[in-house]
Amino acid sequence: MHSTRLIEQIQGSLKEVVKYADELRDLDQALGDGDLGITITLGAGAVIDALGELPEGATPSEIARTCAKAFANANPSTMAALVAGGLLAGSKVWKDVEDVDIAAAARFVRAAGDNIAQRGKTQLGDKTIVDAIMPAADALDIGQDATSGLDAAIAAAEKAVVDTRSLRSRRGRAAWLQERSIGLQDPGATAMWRFLEAWRKASVPAHS
Numbered sequence: 001m002h003s004t005r006l007i008e009q010i011q012g013s014l015k016e017v018v019k020y021a022d023e024l025r026d027l028d029q030a031l032g033d034g035d036l037g038i039t040i041t042l043g044a045g046a047v048i049d050a051l052g053e054l055p056e057g058a059t060p061s062e063i064a065r066t067c068a069k070a071f072a073n074a075n076p077s078t079m080a081a082l083v084a085g086g087l088l089a090g091s092k093v094w095k096d097v098e099d100v101d102i103a104a105a106a107r108f109v110r111a112a113g114d115n116i117a118q119r120g121k122t123q124l125g126d127k128t129i130v131d132a133i134m135p136a137a138d139a140l141d142i143g144q145d146a147t148s149g150l151d152a153a154i155a156a157a158e159k160a161v162v163d164t165r166s167l168r169s170r171r172g173r174a175a176w177l178q179e180r181s182i183g184l185q186d187p188g189a190t191a192m193w194r195f196l197e198a199w200r201k202a203s204v205p206a207h208s
């Protein structure tokens, strides 16, 4: 996927992902402060606009950096800062990438997940977005092509989201709930899963 298509794909995905804003708000209301819906909505709008202003010939790395800046500046939330840091880390592994294929996508997602885990002092199983990001990166890596890789990543993220329900939240405001967090689905992991689904919905014509 070259730059022009990449920009369209990101913009299309973000227009889809905001349709999940109410679901994310509700999950975050039960486990956090309820700002995740607005974080996603404002962030998506800011990224769509910023990408629309990029000069022609922007590289995938520059595109990812633009997404990071716009997403961070749209919101003061911790989640926005962590996601933006993840996108910046991803932009670095794309330094020499011109055509984003499934392997490049896997490297990006893994770098983003590693960065979020490090900055958020979070491990797999802490019931955060990282729980969905890392299995998605692994699934992308073993995908034969973009379509099968994305399908596998969505399935892996969905499984991770379902698995968060039985876990106790160990990071952020959700951790204050202690054992009362058990049984509730993690909003951050859900956001990652929904983003991957949105990416598939915006992928034409592979999934038409």
Ligand SMILES: [Mg+2]
Binding pocket: 028, 032, 033, 034, 035, 036
């Ligand atoms: Mg929140």
